[in-house]
Amino acid sequence: xxxxxxxxxxxxxxxxxxxxxxxxxxxxxxxxxxxxxxxxxxxxxxxxxxxxxxxxxxxxxxxxxxxxxxxxxxxxxxxxxxxxxxxxxxxxxxxxxxxxxxxxxxxxxxxxxxxxxxxxxxxxxxxxxxxxxxxxxxxxxxxxxxxxxxxxxxxxxxxxxxxxxxxx
Numbered sequence: 001x002x003x004x005x006x007x008x009x010x011x012x013x014x015x016x017x018x019x020x021x022x023x024x025x026x027x028x029x030x031x032x033x034x035x036x037x038x039x040x041x042x043x044x045x046x047x048x049x050x051x052x053x054x055x056x057x058x059x060x061x062x063x064x065x066x067x068x069x070x071x072x073x074x075x076x077x078x079x080x081x082x083x084x085x086x087x088x089x090x091x092x093x094x095x096x097x098x099x100x101x102x103x104x105x106x107x108x109x110x111x112x113x114x115x116x117x118x119x120x121x122x123x124x125x126x127x128x129x130x131x132x133x134x135x136x137x138x139x140x141x142x143x144x145x146x147x148x149x150x151x152x153x154x155x156x157x158x159x160x161x162x163x164x165x166x167x168x
Contacts (some may be wrong), residue, residue, distance in 0.1 A: 046120025
């Protein structure tokens with residue numbers, strides 16, 4: 001099967017964090033042709049408004065679709081997924097998969113019905129996240145902590161940099 005006839009997907013994140021998602025996709029579907037878009041110029045997505053993310057991701061996806069026949073697009077970022085997943089699904093004729101806070105599995109596994117949600121400020125405050133909580137964890141106490149600094153530390157670590165225990 002040639003690259004032109006193989007199924008192709010696009011994985012998008014504002015940095016290298018989405019590479020962990022890409023790695024898992026490649027494990028379960030090694031024949032897929034995978035493209036990765038690290039939008040470093042707009043890093044981090046967690047500080048951007050929904051409107052900014054809609055405009056940015058729409059333009060980038062449109063450009064990629066002009067060059068590649070994609071079978072699916074993975075938004076490998078909680079902040080972007082909770083902000084624009086529905087918008088992108090309405091805007092393009094290609095399936096979208098998002099990475100969103102794991103509220104549903106956390107609620108089903110929690111013994112004390114208390115869940116900690118550590119995410120960007122954007123993810124913590126988005127309506128999409130609140131809908132997940134209402135749908136899957138309405139019987140739980142959700143302790144939300146928005147931290148942009150943690151995103152920057154994770155990006156540094158994933159890029160091979162050092163992160164001290166003191167910084168964490």
